[in-house]
Amino acid sequence: MTTERIWLKHYPEGIPADIDPARYPSLVALMEESFAKYASRTAYSFMGKDISFAEIDAQSRALAAYFQGLGLARGDRVAIMMPNVPQYPAVVAAVLRAGLIVVNVNPLYTARELEHQLKDAGASAIVIIENFAATLQKCLARTAVKHVVLASMGDQLGLLKGAVVNFVVRSVKKLVPPYQLPGAVRYNDALAQGRRGAFQPPAIGPDDVAVLQYTGGTTGVAKGAVLLHRNLIANTLQAEAWYQPVLKDVPAGQQIVGICALPLYHIFAFTVNMMLAMRTGGKTVLIPNPRDLKATLKELSRHVFHQFPAVNTLFNGLVNHPDFGSVDWRHLKVAVGGGMAVQGAVAQQWLEKTGCAICEGYGLSETSPIASCNPVTSKTYNGTIGLPLPSTWMQILDDQGRPLPVGQAGEIAIKGPQVMAGYWQRPDETAQVMTADGYFKTGDIGVMDERGYFRIVDRKKDMILVSGFNVYPNEVEDVMAAMPGVLEVAAVGVPDERTGEAVKLIVVRKDPALTADDLRAFGKERLTGYKRPTHIEFRDQLPKTPVGKVLRRELRDAAPPPASP
Numbered sequence: 349m350t351t352e353r354i355w356l357k358h359y360p361e362g363i364p365a366d367i368d369p370a371r372y373p374s375l376v377a378l379m380e381e382s383f384a385k386y387a388s389r390t391a392y393s394f395m396g397k398d399i400s401f402a403e404i405d406a407q408s409r410a411l412a413a414y415f416q417g418l419g420l421a422r423g424d425r426v427a428i429m430m431p432n433v434p435q436y437p438a439v440v441a442a443v444l445r446a447g448l449i450v451v452n453v454n455p456l457y458t459a460r461e462l463e464h465q466l467k468d469a470g471a472s473a474i475v476i477i478e479n480f481a482a483t484l485q486k487c488l489a490r491t492a493v494k495h496v497v498l499a500s501m502g503d504q505l506g507l508l509k510g511a512v513v514n515f516v517v518r519s520v521k522k523l524v525p526p527y528q529l530p531g532a533v534r535y536n537d538a539l540a541q542g543r544r545g546a547f548q549p550p551a552i553g554p555d556d557v558a559v560l561q562y563t564g565g566t567t568g569v570a571k572g573a574v575l576l577h578r579n580l581i582a583n584t585l586q587a588e589a590w591y592q593p594v595l596k597d598v599p600a601g602q603q604i605v606g607i608c609a610l611p612l613y614h615i616f617a618f619t620v621n622m623m624l625a626m627r628t629g630g631k632t633v634l635i636p637n638p639r640d641l642k643a644t645l646k647e648l649s650r651h652v653f654h655q656f657p658a659v660n661t662l663f664n665g666l667v668n669h670p671d672f673g674s675v676d677w678r679h680l681k682v683a684v685g686g687g688m689a690v691q692g693a694v695a696q697q698w699l700e701k702t703g704c705a706i707c708e709g710y711g712l713s714e715t716s717p718i719a720s721c722n723p724v725t726s727k728t729y730n731g732t733i734g735l736p737l738p739s740t741w742m743q744i745l746d747d748q749g750r751p752l753p754v755g756q757a758g759e760i761a762i763k764g765p766q767v768m769a770g771y772w773q774r775p776d777e778t779a780q781v782m783t784a785d786g787y788f789k790t791g792d793i794g795v796m797d798e799r800g801y802f803r804i805v806d807r808k809k810d811m812i813l814v815s816g817f818n819v820y821p822n823e824v825e826d827v828m829a830a831m832p833g834v835l836e837v838a839a840v841g842v843p844d845e846r847t848g849e850a851v852k853l854i855v856v857r858k859d860p861a862l863t864a865d866d867l868r869a870f871g872k873e874r875l876t877g878y879k880r881p882t883h884i885e886f887r888d889q890l891p892k893t894p895v896g897k898v899l900r901r902e903l904r905d906a907a908p909p910p911a912s913p
Contacts, residue, residue, distance in 0.1 A: 355735040355800025360593045360725045366739045367589055369582035369765040374552040376444050378581060379626055380405075386629035389603060392434045393651070394634045395513065397505050399434050401629070404441060407539060411442030414542030418495050420472055422447035422550050425560065427466060427474040427493070428613065429453040429484070432634040434504045435535055436612045437622055439475045444577075447550035450559045451572070452613040455479070456876040459486035460827075461570070466491040469560050469572055469772065475499060475535070479517070481527040488529070496532040501636070503535050554578035560772050561615045563713035563818060570823075572772030573713045575615075582765035583716035584623040586737040591624075591655070594681040594724045598654055604630040606655035607648065609638040609662055614816070615717040616686050620657045630655070638662055645671040652679050659687040659816035661847050664694045667701055677702040682724045684709050686717070687816025688848045689804070695729035708733055710802070714781070714788055716766040720802055732801040733794075740764035741787075744796055749783055757805050760794040761787035810900050812841030812849050814878040819851055821900060824871075824879055831870045833859030838890050840904045842883060853881035854903055856889060 356365050372378040383405035390398040415426065426443045428450060430436050443450045451469045453462065455477065462483055466474070473495035476484055481498060488496070501517045502510030518524045533541075558580055560572035598604050606625055610617035625632045633651055638644050645666065658666075663685060666672055683698065683706045690708040699705045707724050710733035711717030720742060722734035736742040743751045744758040752758045767788045770778035781789050791811075794804045812819040821839035829837045836856040844850035853867065864884040871880045891899040 353736070353741065353800070354798070358723075358735060358799045358801075360723045362593055362596075363589055364738050367582065367585040367765075369578050369585065369739070370554065371585065372581050373554055374444075374556065374577040375558055375580055375623070376441075376549075376552050376577075378584070378623075379408075379441055379444070382626050382629060389629055390631045391625070392437065392632050392634055394432075394434045394636075395501075395505060395509075396650075397434075397509070399504060404434075404438050407438040408441035408445055409547055410539050410542035410545075411439060412446040412542070413545040413547035414538045415442060415446045415448060415473065416548060417541065417545045418473065420446065420448055420495075423449060423557070424473070425449045425451050425469045425471045427451040427453050427469065427471040427476075429455050429457075429462070429474060429476040429480055430499060430613075431455055431477065431479075431636045432608055432612055432617075433477065433499065433501060433636060434634065435475070435477075435499045437626075437632075440612075440618075440622070444552070444558060445547070445549065447552055447556070449557050452559065452561055452615070452618065454611070454613055454876060456878075457483065458874055458876055459483050460874055461876060463487035463490055464570060465562055466493055468562075468570070473497070477501070478524050478527070481529055481532075482525040485527045485529055496529050497535055497538050498529065498532045499535040552577065554581070555769075557769070559615075559618070561618075561713040569820075571774055571777060574769040574772050575716055576769050579716045579766050579768060580619060580623060582739065583619050583718055584627050586739065586766065587620055587624050587718055588627055589738050590718075590721055591682055591724055595628075595654065597681060604628055604655065605651060605653040606630055606632050606657075607635065607651075607653050608632045609635040609644060609656075609658055610687070610816075614687070615713050616657060616711070616816075619716060620684065620686075620718070641665050641669045642671060645669060645675055648675045652676065654679055654681045656680060656682070657684040657686065660685055660690045660694055661688070661815040663698055663706060664691070664846070667694065667697050672701065677704065680704040682707070684721065684724075686711060688813045690729070691848075692729050692731060699727070699729070705729065710734065710804070712790060714768045714790075715762055715764070716768070718766070719762045719764070730801070732797075732803045734802070735800050736762075736802075737764070737766075740766070742796070742802060743787070744794060745783075745787075745789065749789075754796055754798050757793055757795050760790045760792045760802065760804070762790060763787045810840070812839070812851055814841075814844075814849055814851065815847045817878045819879045824851060824853070824875065824881065827874045828853060828855075828867065828871060828881070831862075831867065833857060833862035833866070836890050836898075838898045838900060838903055839881065840900050842904070844882070847878075850882040851879065852883040852885065854885050854887055854890060856887055 387402040391401040475497040502513035559575040608621040685706045707722035709721035741763040824839040835858040841849035842852045
């Protein structure tokens with residue numbers, strides 16, 4: 349371990365060098381403390397409805413009893429496939445309270461992607477919003493899932509408003525494709541059954557698994573990062589400590605309000621929105637569809653808020669929207685950019701229009717996620733990923749795994765209480781990314797300066813980062829190579845003003861009649877939106893090494909800035 353953390357000298361005043369991850373024996377203990385302490389406070393605001401900590405407490409207790417009544421045993425996996433709706437935090441709390449393991453699922457997954465994740469996790473149950481039930485129907489029979497709980501957008505909005513919202517979602521906007529899931533139980537019925545049952549709290553410890561967070565890791569096969577209770581407790585307390593210099597300026601007696609426009613199934617929002625607000629008794633404004641910028645700004649205009657984590661894509665979209673000025677940004681204390689690089693021009697524009705700088709952070713699913721962040725007191729954009737958080741060690745390693753001095757580029761490695769226990773049932777993959785002294789090798793190439801600030805200079809992996817989401821070329825290539833008429837295919841990332849990077853597909857045709865539209869249609873059925881090729885180029889051959897490995901880097905370097913597709 350590095351003997352000196354030079355970055356500690358550059359921490360803002362009041363931030364501790366270390367946090368105590370043993371402060372709570374489990375996330376359940378943290379949540380139950382908050383349920384008791386903040387019972388009467390609003391925990392979530394959703395479509396004009398406020399839901400209190402006491403209501404989340406009661407719902408999660410009933411659902412925990414329901415899960416136990418199904419015969420789910422400690423350590424069983426429960427998948428959650430929903431957008432930002434108030435059922436999400438209630439289900440997470442229920443799953444953890446029952447001693448089960450949360451499996452976060454992207455609701456936009458195709459049936460193929462969903463099937464892989466459910467099988468890999470060995471999920472016994474899934475809670476899914478009806479909008480995506482048709483996807484589940486296509487693959488359910490090939491998984492071990494025995495229990496399906498079906499939620500709807502209007503479940504928590506009361507009888508009248510809930511019925512209206514569900515009617516609009518189903519019949520006007522037609523957002524619920526037809527499906528058949530015999531035996532599925534409605535969310536509110538599961539609650540009612542659970543209230544009639546008895547909840548038996550199991551003993552849960554810091555080393556119990558809390559969440560399987562799926563990521564491509566260092567290869568293209570989605571695998572579950574095993575996040576223990578203590579990992580997520582640590583990162584929640586680290587984030588709280590890091591935000592403290594500005595959140596302490598929120599007037600006494602005023603509840604801290606955060607905007608949750610990032611999806612809760614993404615580990616960034618899971619920790620920085622949901623768990624941090626749980627710990628601090630903050631109110632979270634849930635934005636179910638942040639891509640609808642007009643509706644997002646309309647919702648923001650209804651609230652006074654202090655905290656807004658987002659990805660560069662969202663900051664950029666909002667700040668350039670004509671309705672941006674309809675929102676009162678004066679109370680915003682902290683805007684953290686993560687998931688992808690924040691662009692300097694976006695950061696500058698955001699600061700000018702809101703008076704609150706975007707402070708860029710860095711992390712991965714494997715680190716729960718935050719490992720480093722710029723000080724929240726900074727007023728300038730510096731292009732770095734900031735300083736390691738309290739209790740976190742970061743270093744730069746050469747190809748032999750030896751630490752490099754200040755200013756030399758190598759692989760960023762991270763050690764701390766937020767680092768995962770390993771990849772779910774993949775000891776070989778775990779061994780590849782963990783050093784003997786407990787550092788996680790990120791696959792990102794970076795440099796550390798003399799103050800302890802880290803900067804990413806390159807990517808060791810071929811990962812493509814689209815709006816903060818990892819896209820692994822292997823997966824895209826595997827899917828697209830299966831299309832009749834394709835001889836060879838390679839996927840690379842190309843710069844994109846809107847999403848940071850976009851997927852470009854280079855194809856060698858077997859069938860000269862194959863078109864880009866054919867490929868797009870094929871990808872649309874099998875890949876979720878952000879993984880789909882935006883740009884398609886046909887070539888006679890792909891550049892390769894002498895052993896036949898496709899030279900993706902050469903394709904990336906040769907790729908001209910793409911025109912609009």
